[in-house]
Amino acid sequence: MKSLSLIFTVFLFISCTTESKKKSNVREQTSETIAEKKPETDINKTKRKAGEALQFCKSKNFNTDFCILIDMSLHSGVKRFFIWDFKANSISKQYLVGHGCGSNSWSEDDSKDQPKFSNEDGSHLSALGKYKLEGRGYSDWGIHVKYLMHGLEESNNNALKRFIVFHSWNLMSDDEVFPEGSPEGWGCPTISNNAMKEIDPMLQQSNKPVLMWIYN
Numbered sequence: 490m491k492s493l494s495l496i497f498t499v500f501l502f503i504s505c506t507t508e509s510k511k512k513s514n515v516r517e518q519t520s521e522t523i524a525e526k527k528p529e530t531d532i533n534k535t536k537r538k539a540g541e542a543l544q545f546c547k548s549k550n551f552n553t554d555f556c557i558l559i560d561m562s563l564h565s566g567v568k569r570f571f572i573w574d575f576k577a578n579s580i581s582k583q584y585l586v587g588h589g590c591g592s593n594s595w596s597e598d599d600s601k602d603q604p605k606f607s608n609e610d611g612s613h614l615s616a617l618g619k620y621k622l623e624g625r626g627y628s629d630w631g632i633h634v635k636y637l638m639h640g641l642e643e644s645n646n647n648a649l650k651r652f653i654v655f656h657s658w659n660l661m662s663d664d665e666v667f668p669e670g671s672p673e674g675w676g677c678p679t680i681s682n683n684a685m686k687e688i689d690p691m692l693q694q695s696n697k698p699v700l701m702w703i704y705n
Contacts, residue, residue, distance in 0.1 A: 527667050528564050530571075535560065535580065538704060539573045545619065546575075546700050555691065556700040559586055559678060561617070565601040566667030570680060572688070584684040585662055589614040590673035596660060601670020606705065608640075608647045613675040615653075618645035620701040622655060622692060631657025632682050634689050638701065645703075653677050655701065657685035678703065 535558060542556045556573050563569035570586035573579075591607075591614045593599035607614040624637035635656040640648035647653075653676050660672040661681040671679075678701070680688070692699055 525668050527665075528567055530560070530563065530567075530569070530580075530583075532580075535571060535573070536578070538702065539575070539578070542573065542700055542702055543575050549621075549700075550697060551621070552695045552697040552699045554695075555581065556702065557622070557688075559701065559703040561588060561604055561606070561615070561703060561705045564667055565598060565604070565670040565673075567665050570678070570684075572691070582687065584680050585665065585671050587658065587661060587671040587673055587677075587679040589676035593673065595674065596672045598670030598673060600673065604705075606644075608644055610647060610651050615676045615678065615703065616640065616645035616648060617703050617705055618642035620645060620648065620703070622699045622701050625689075625693065626654075628654070628656040630679075631659060631661075632685050632689075634685060636692060638678075651676065657682045 538558055542558065543553065545551070546553050546556060553575055555575060558571045558573050560569045560571070565585070565588060568583040568585055570584040571580045572582040574581040588604045589612070590597065591600065591605050591612065605614050606617050608616045619641045621639040621641060622636045623639060626635050626637065627633055628635035635654040638648045638653055638655055640646040655678055658672070658674065658679040659682065661679055662671070663681045663683050
């Protein structure tokens with residue numbers, strides 16, 4: 490009788506332990522799912538920015554067919570670089586884009602969801618604000634094409650002095666890499682080679698400067 494009682498006690502202990510582990514695993518899986526939920530583009534925010542961008546482009550005699558919007562509030566592992574079609578009032582293309590590493594390691598993704606920004610030379614950080622894309626040249630990176638970025642605000646008016654340009658980079662992916670981030674450089678907005686192959690003809694064919702707006 491004592492033997493049966495002991496067996497029952499051991500069985501009950503094992504059952505409770507197993508059930509407790511199952512519940513713990515479920516909680517851990519749920520936490521991971523919540524923590525790694527991929528952020529999505531706030532289309533209403535993007536439309537508001539696009540509306541402001543259109544008015545700016547009209548006032549400055551910029552291209553009013555399209556502009557480039559970069560939402561740095563999004564994780565760098567998701568597509569946050571938007572080609573905005575003013576005529577269709579929608580995003581026509583979107584890509585990954587890298588930002589500056591600052592004091593972190595070059596080409597890593599240490600600030601993938603918390604980038605810092607600066608207009609200071611040597612900061613290795615990206616700068617927020619509106620830019621005029623004008624001046625196509627040779628780049629040592631990617632497909633060897635770059636566009637000069639003329640900073641139009643106090644927050645980014647050192648771009649040319651800092652050699653901040655728009656170019657592609659072999660390390661940039663065509664596809665989203667979340668929860669990993671995009672590799673970080675020294676402040677230039679970098680995209681994949683295939684992305685630049687699509688955007689370069691658009692910029693070349695534009696008879697007017699194109700607006701690139703980097704915001705947070």
